[in-house]
Amino acid sequence: MTNSGAAKAGDPVISIRGVSMSYGARRVLDRVDLDVHRGEILVLLGGSGSGKSTLLKHVLGLAKPEAGSVTIEGVDITSCSVSELGAVRRRIGVAFQAAALFNSLSVADNVALPLRELTRLAESTIKLTVWMKLIAVGLSDAGSLYPPELSGGMRKRAAVARAMALDPEILIFDEPSAGLDPIVAAGLDELILFLKRSFGMTILVVTHELESAFRIADRIAMLYQGRLVAVDRKEEFTRNVHPRIRQFLERQPDAAPVVAVEEFMTSYLRGSNNDY
Amino acid sequence: MKLLEQVGQAAIIRVEDAGALTLQFWSVVRKLPRVLPVVGSRRRWRSAVEQMLAIGASALPMSGIMALCTGFILALQSASELRRFGAVDFVVDLVVIGFTRELGPLITALSVSGRSASAISAEIGTMVVTEEIDALRVMGVDPVEFTLAPKYLAALITLPCLTVLSTLCGIFAGYVFLAFSMDMNLRIYLQAVAEAVVLRDVAFMLVKSLVFATIIIHVGCLEGMRVRGGPEAVGHSTTAAVVKSTFLVIVADLVGTAIFYLMGWSSIR
Numbered sequence: 428m429t430n431s432g433a434a435k436a437g438d439p440v441i442s443i444r445g446v447s448m449s450y451g452a453r454r455v456l457d458r459v460d461l462d463v464h465r466g467e468i469l470v471l472l473g474g475s476g477s478g479k480s481t482l483l484k485h486v487l488g489l490a491k492p493e494a495g496s497v498t499i500e501g502v503d504i505t506s507c508s509v510s511e512l513g514a515v516r517r518r519i520g521v522a523f524q525a526a527a528l529f530n531s532l533s534v535a536d537n538v539a540l541p542l543r544e545l546t547r548l549a550e551s552t553i554k555l556t557v558w559m560k561l562i563a564v565g566l567s568d569a570g571s572l573y574p575p576e577l578s579g580g581m582r583k584r585a586a587v588a589r590a591m592a593l594d595p596e597i598l599i600f601d602e603p604s605a606g607l608d609p610i611v612a613a614g615l616d617e618l619i620l621f622l623k624r625s626f627g628m629t630i631l632v633v634t635h636e637l638e639s640a641f642r643i644a645d646r647i648a649m650l651y652q653g654r655l656v657a658v659d660r661k662e663e664f665t666r667n668v669h670p671r672i673r674q675f676l677e678r679q680p681d682a683a684p685v686v687a688v689e690e691f692m693t694s695y696l697r698g699s700n701n702d703y
Numbered sequence: 704m705k706l707l708e709q710v711g712q713a714a715i716i717r718v719e720d721a722g723a724l725t726l727q728f729w730s731v732v733r734k735l736p737r738v739l740p741v742v743g744s745r746r747r748w749r750s751a752v753e754q755m756l757a758i759g760a761s762a763l764p765m766s767g768i769m770a771l772c773t774g775f776i777l778a779l780q781s782a783s784e785l786r787r788f789g790a791v792d793f794v795v796d797l798v799v800i801g802f803t804r805e806l807g808p809l810i811t812a813l814s815v816s817g818r819s820a821s822a823i824s825a826e827i828g829t830m831v832v833t834e835e836i837d838a839l840r841v842m843g844v845d846p847v848e849f850t851l852a853p854k855y856l857a858a859l860i861t862l863p864c865l866t867v868l869s870t871l872c873g874i875f876a877g878y879v880f881l882a883f884s885m886d887m888n889l890r891i892y893l894q895a896v897a898e899a900v901v902l903r904d905v906a907f908m909l910v911k912s913l914v915f916a917t918i919i920i921h922v923g924c925l926e927g928m929r930v931r932g933g934p935e936a937v938g939h940s941t942t943a944a945v946v947k948s949t950f951l952v953i954v955a956d957l958v959g960t961a962i963f964y965l966m967g968w969s970s971i972r
Contacts, residue, residue: 487837487840487841489837493780513843516843517843521841523834523839524834525831525834525835527834527838528835529835541843543746544842544843544844545843547843569810
């Protein structure tokens with residue numbers, strides 16, 4: 428996996444500098460600075476609407492920031508050419524939240540798709556590679572199934588296998604445990620740790636699941652209202668006193684909406700507000 | 704003031720639609736060579752063939768039956784009127800010219816837009832929602848080349864074929880009516896048909912079917928690509944795709960026919 432000569436643990440692989448973005452008047456990202464170091468698992472935590480999906484879109488080059496830059500492996504993807512972007516993307520594997528498998532292709536063909544599209548490998552080599560990737564994610568006997576026949580956890584594993592098809596140095600997970608039961612989610616966490624241990628991959632995980640974050644992370648970054656409020660090793664992160672982080676860690680609800688709902692319910696039950 | 708605002712807003716949306724369609728059209732056209740059988744990629748051609756079956760072959764029964772019915776109706780209605788002038792012979796001309804110039808391409812386009820515009824926008828809309836389009840981009844595979852171009856090529860090939868077949872169905876329906884109502888001989892009917900068919904009309908029919916194919920595919924794809932949010936947005940997009948493509952097909956038909964007549968191509972026989 429370490430094919431670039433200068434590669435050593437600790438230097439930033441992904442480096443986000445001053446990235447800002449707004450939709451209309453709403454500021455979604457506000458001068459975000461974040462580094463992902465080689466060989467680490469960085470978990471990007473944030474509630475819904477915190478801007479973490481938008482940040483991910485920028486890291487993948489699917490959106491251009493209003494200000495700031497995203498540098499991956501030394502290439503600024505916000506200003507590089509299309510072919511450079513393509514070269515950088517080849518070094519990144521992405522497992523999307525909804526797995527994003529192609530339903531018309533079998534699992535094996537899904538994993539083979541990037542190999543067939545982007546390389547000139549012989550079909551026998553592709554078959555072997557696909558099989559190895561499927562073994563790595565624990566799906567060696569599901570290659571001939573189609574995505575709709577898979578369970579949620581299997582679909583995520585298949586997505587990981589496809590993300591790994593081109594032997595990327597960076598793996599990105601968007602909400603790996605969303606929609607999975609705790610046991611399957613834990614299995615996926617184990618898979619992420621296994622990939623880091625055995626392939627030395629740099630892994631960025633975007634999630635809102637605390638438990639999973641603390642199980643897999645080397646460092647945790649937290650986004651709140653488009654701002655990065657903390658980036659820390661996970662041990663220090665638990666001791667952070669930022670009120671929003673405390674709220675997140677202690678799973679406290681936002682006060683305002685609950686009060687509003689209570690007020691609404693009491694007035695509704697009293698019958699004074701029946702026109703709703 | 705409010706009215707003015709609304710009119711302006713609606714106009715802006717239309718202009719945006721037109722712009723987005725043009726952009727998408729050119730980006731797909733640029734990728735069409737990649738789909739062609741020999742010079743392009745084999746996998747794209749294979750998916751284009753799959754699309755031909757989905758867009759063309761499976762629409763055949765429906766557009767064929769629609770053309771048969773319309774041909775029968777046209778012959779029936781016109782015969783009852785023309786008989787009063789003793790001009791029943793013109794029924795053949797009416798059916799032939801009506802179908803080659805107008806009804807063949809139009810009926811085919813309407814049946815394909817009902818079946819395929821919705822199917823395409825639903826398929827692509829679902830790909831957007833489940834991040835498959837994003838996945839393609841991140842993998843470095845151009846989604847335009849991967850999904851849109853094969854569909855467009857398939858429609859460009861199958862729609863003219865379907866149009867020819869449904870025109871034949873319509874003309875055959877005219878024969879069926881005349882054979883039953885006035886014992887017309889097939890040989891005489893075919894002779895009359897051969898006299899009525901003009902190469903220029905056939906060319907016009909094929910050009911129309913290509914234009915309709917373009918409209919149906921690109922409206923369907925654009926509505927699919929525009930899906931934002933969850934699965935319910937896919938439903939909206941399929942409705943919009945059918946409504947817009949049907950509407951645009953008829954408007955384009957009017958414009959095309961107007962040009963045809965203004966150029967005086969209709970009178971020279």
